[in-house]
Amino acid sequence: MSVRVRRIYESPEPDDGLRVLVDRLWPRGVAKEAAHVDEWPKGLTPSAELRTWFHGGGSYEEFRARYEAELAAPEAAELLDGLRESVRKGPVTLLTATKTPERSHAQVLLELLGG
Structure with missing residues (x-):
């Protein structure tokens, strides 16, 4: 079980596994093809x-x-459960455009997923 947070501006790596964008808005200056995002919940x-x-x-x-x-709201809780299931199956990388991922929603998600 492996989950981590990376900035979406960093190049994809082979060990990223499932790449999940966890920002509501698409990041500026990032082409969708280059981002290699698998999910955007x-x-x-x-x-x-x-x-x-x-x-x-x-x-x-x-x-x-x-x-x-x-x-904890039903829709979000269901999506979080689905992400937990993905983490059980293999590596997951949470992608964010924030400049300080360690003090962001991505960090909260990481901790809730056991990272």
Whole structure:
């Protein structure tokens, strides 16, 4: 079982396994063919309101709590379960455009998936 986070601007690597974009918006300057994205579950991404609040100066700890609450909603919970199943089958790489993946929704997902 292997899951990790990488920036989508980095070149794909052979050991990436399933490449999952975990951002709601497609990253600027990245061609879809070059990104090699296998899945894009937009229902797993933070809501627009939560993203705006966080980027407006909200604390990471509060963001994390609010995001985990959003992930408990039925649609998101189902998508998260599907991603857990993918992790059980092989390597998964969570892709994000954020400049600080270690303090983002991608890190929250990584930890929830056991990474």
